[in-house]
Amino acid sequence: xxxxxxxxxxxxxxxxxxxxxxxxxxxxxxxxxxxxxxxxxxxxxxxxxxxxxxxxxxxxxxxxxxxxxxxxxxxxxxxxxxxxxxxxxxxxxxxxxxxxxxxxxxxxxxxxxxxxxxxxxxxxxxxxxxxxxxxxxxxxxxxxxxxxxxxxxxxxxxxxxxxxxxxxxxxxxxxxxxxxxxxxxxxxxxxxxxxxxxxxxxxxxxxxxxxxxxxxxxxxxxx
Amino acid sequence: xxxxxxxxxxxxxxxxxxxxxxxxxxxxxxxxxxxxxxxxxxxxxxxxxxxxxxxxxxxxxxxxxxxxxxxxxxxxxxxxxxxxxxxxxxxxxxxxxxxxxxxxxxxxxxxxxxxxxxxxxxxxxxxxxxxxxxxxxxxxxxxxxxxxxxxxxxxxxxxxxxxxxxxxxxxxxxxxxxxxxxxxxxxxxxxxxxxxxxxxxxxxxxxxxxxxxxxxxxxxxxxxxxxxxxxxxxxxxxxxxxxxxxxxxxxxxxxxxxxxxxxxxxxxxxxxxxxxxxxxxxxxxxxxxxxxxxxxxxxxxxxxxxxxxxxxxxxxxxxxxxxxxxxxxxxxxxxxxx
Ligand SMILES: Nc1ncnc2c1ncn2[C@@H]1O[C@H](COP(=O)(O)OP(=O)(O)OP(=O)(O)O)[C@@H](O)[C@H]1O
Ligand SMILES: Nc1ncnc2c1ncn2[C@@H]1O[C@H](COP(=O)(O)OP(=O)(O)OP(=O)(O)O)[C@@H](O)[C@H]1O
Ligand SMILES: [Mg+2]
Ligand SMILES: [Mg+2]
Numbered sequence: 187x188x189x190x191x192x193x194x195x196x197x198x199x200x201x202x203x204x205x206x207x208x209x210x211x212x213x214x215x216x217x218x219x220x221x222x223x224x225x226x227x228x229x230x231x232x233x234x235x236x237x238x239x240x241x242x243x244x245x246x247x248x249x250x251x252x253x254x255x256x257x258x259x260x261x262x263x264x265x266x267x268x269x270x271x272x273x274x275x276x277x278x279x280x281x282x283x284x285x286x287x288x289x290x291x292x293x294x295x296x297x298x299x300x301x302x303x304x305x306x307x308x309x310x311x312x313x314x315x316x317x318x319x320x321x322x323x324x325x326x327x328x329x330x331x332x333x334x335x336x337x338x339x340x341x342x343x344x345x346x347x348x349x350x351x352x353x354x355x356x357x358x359x360x361x362x363x364x365x366x367x368x369x370x371x372x373x374x375x376x377x378x379x380x381x382x383x384x385x386x387x388x389x390x391x392x393x394x395x396x397x398x399x400x401x402x403x404x405x406x407x408x409x
Numbered sequence: 410x411x412x413x414x415x416x417x418x419x420x421x422x423x424x425x426x427x428x429x430x431x432x433x434x435x436x437x438x439x440x441x442x443x444x445x446x447x448x449x450x451x452x453x454x455x456x457x458x459x460x461x462x463x464x465x466x467x468x469x470x471x472x473x474x475x476x477x478x479x480x481x482x483x484x485x486x487x488x489x490x491x492x493x494x495x496x497x498x499x500x501x502x503x504x505x506x507x508x509x510x511x512x513x514x515x516x517x518x519x520x521x522x523x524x525x526x527x528x529x530x531x532x533x534x535x536x537x538x539x540x541x542x543x544x545x546x547x548x549x550x551x552x553x554x555x556x557x558x559x560x561x562x563x564x565x566x567x568x569x570x571x572x573x574x575x576x577x578x579x580x581x582x583x584x585x586x587x588x589x590x591x592x593x594x595x596x597x598x599x600x601x602x603x604x605x606x607x608x609x610x611x612x613x614x615x616x617x618x619x620x621x622x623x624x625x626x627x628x629x630x631x632x633x634x635x636x637x638x639x640x641x642x643x644x645x646x647x648x649x650x651x652x653x654x655x656x657x658x659x660x661x662x663x664x665x666x667x668x669x670x671x672x673x674x675x676x677x678x679x680x681x682x683x684x685x686x687x688x689x690x691x692x693x694x695x696x697x698x699x700x701x702x703x704x705x706x707x708x709x710x711x712x713x714x715x716x717x718x719x720x721x722x723x724x725x726x727x728x729x730x731x732x733x734x735x736x737x738x739x740x741x742x743x744x745x746x747x
Contacts, residue, residue, distance in 0.1 A: 227684040228647065228651040315610055316610070349567065353611040356562065357563075360562060397735075
């Protein structure tokens with residue numbers, strides 16, 4: 187169903203949880219089209235609303251964070267008829283797939299960069315909302331790109347920034363256990379360096395968040 | 410020919426409102442399963458009352474379970490019990506009971522993690538090798554999978570558990586505990602969706618905003634005019650379960666697992682089952698829901714996990730059987746899968 191006259195969908199390059207990603211041609215440019223598929227498991231009202239608002243948010247946020255020097259793909263078009271986000275195609279691989287193939291010093295360097303870029307976002311009150319090693323792309327010439335901003339928000343709250351760091355921390359622990367400590371340490375150190383002393387409260391809050399979802403005595407819960 | 414005597418385990422679950430007992434053989438055949446659940450008359454769970462309840466019923470519950478298995482106490486080769494996580498006072502009474510039995514009858518004792526029990530009984534009864542698990546109950550909302558030697562947590566609630574949220578709302582609406590099954594019934598009568606806060610953060614979720622919103626719907630002047638309790642129940646389920654399904658799908662795409670297991674008390678819900686089955690099929694993963702009698706807290710899940718551990722590392726020393734109310738599942742060693 188292509189209602190967009192200027193785009194040719196070429197082929198599917200990836201089927202994510204939310205979206206299908208196509209390589210395509212927009213005018214004569216090689217682009218990536220992120221299509222948020224309808225989700226039949228949820229009711230239509232909710233599905234339509236979620237797909238539409240996330241497509242809008244992602245388009246807006248890609249533009250906003252780029253202005254804060256966070257490396258993200260350039261956005262070409264937000265097509266709300268199709269729920270398409272048309273952006274620059276980044277040739278590279280997911281950090282998730284690369285992390286075990288590089289040496290320790292390179293990993294350190296990447297995570298320092300990542301920490302710094304997250305600080306750029308947070309200093310400007312942008313929350314990514316889904317920081318994982320699947321949502322960071324590394325190019326052949328070692329450039330870092332952040333993608334997948336559909337769950338992002340704007341917030342000044344310590345809590346929200348802290349949850350963002352908690353998400354990347356947990357994915358490192360669960361998926362890349364053997365590199366967890368070195369990577370997270372590099373990330374946090376450079377985050378602190380970039381963010382300054384105001385980051386202390388944010389970092390301290392991570393542990394509180396971690397302990398929260400766990401078994402809380404039921405009489406203290408909302409009973 | 411001498412027939413080798415099959416080995417038997419007594420599994421005891423005692424972390425919250427259910428005192429659960431089960432007799433199993435070491436091959437995983439469940440010979441009996443008996444629960445005695447404390448149902449509060451008003452309000453939530455009061456650990457002291459739960460403790461009293463369990464102290465009163467344990468003897469009888471164990472006796473019935475052994476009788477149903479056509480065995481006697483002397484046939485038991487191992488006692489497994491839930492060491493945590495759970496309510497401190499309740500765990501303590503459980504530990505007291507099993508230590509007493511173990512010492513009096515000279516039966517080896519082994520402590521297991523309750524959350525891991527939910528996963529292991531699901532793996533056994535659904536014949537799964539390496540599932541991504543959505544574990545949803547009154548106390549927990551966890552998305553987990555086995556990775557680098559332990560059951561890692563990929564996503565969880567940032568505030569209250571989904572079962573706790575539903576029960577709390579049901580109580581506000583004047584329904585008796587547990588509210589989950591009643592809300593499910595009510596929801597089946599409605600098709601009217603009231604928009605509600607939908608909060609996911611990566612693979613994590615939050616239910617407190619949703620709880621506040623549905624509670625406010627009960628207080629609104631529109632209640633029982635423009636919408637009724639059935640409509641709220643329907644909207645609550647559609648929203649909360651879509652959130653759970655979304656994060657499960659995200660974790661499935663992230664981990665590339667090929668099996669999905671739905672477990673915990675809330676797994677009994679048909680609408681949630683339907684949604685999780687849907688995304689599993691979309692990702693070509695095998696979907697399983699734990700059989701109903703093993704979904705909520707029960708002794709079989711504890712017994713089976715105890716057997717798995719015992720076969721690898723033997724029984725615990727009494728000094729290693731202290732309770733652990735906040736025991737994280739990703740800190741537990743899993744020698745039977747390494
Ligand atoms: N601009 C791009 N250029 C090249 N590859 C991209 C681009 N954007 C995304 N990708 C790749 O496609 C994958 C999926 O994209 P994205 O994370 O945006 O989709 P998603 O379905 O929202 O994912 P999730 O499963 O996290 O919800 C990414 O992990 C990344 O590898
Ligand atoms: N059909 C249903 N729909 C929704 N929720 C249900 C349904 N049946 C049971 N529940 C919920 O399951 C929960 C009970 O789960 P369970 O028996 O695992 O005990 P628990 O003590 O909450 O578990 P845990 O200690 O593992 O957190 C309650 O919140 C109950 O409302
Ligand atoms: Mg993604
Ligand atoms: Mg349970």
